[in-house]
Amino acid sequence: MLTCPSCNSEKIRRGGMAIWLVYLTLIVFAIAATLVFHLNAAIVAGIMIAVVVIAHLVFNQRVCLDCGHTWRN
Numbered sequence: 001m002l003t004c005p006s007c008n009s010e011k012i013r014r015g016g017m018a019i020w021l022v023y024l025t026l027i028v029f030a031i032a033a034t035l036v037f038h039l040n041a042a043i044v045a046g047i048m049i050a051v052v053v054i055a056h057l058v059f060n061q062r063v064c065l066d067c068g069h070t071w072r073n
């Protein structure tokens with residue numbers, strides 16, 4: 001069981017600010033791609049899923065729900 005290195009809490013999850021910035025960027029990109037560039041929605045969805053998977057591998061970050069500490073492992 002993983003615990004927070006800062007406060008030893010077990011209430012941790014994957015995430016952190018970086019992953020949310022990626023999600024926000026993806027949503028903006030998806031809207032722009034479908035509305036402005038008229039890309040196929042299925043292709044855009046496929047790209048988004050791929051980027052989310054890659055982002056989780058790159059930003060392998062965990063966040064503590066008790067103290068807000070984020071760290072890589």
Ligand SMILES: [Zn+2]
Pocket residue numbers: 004005006007008009064065066067068069
């Ligand atoms: Zn903590």
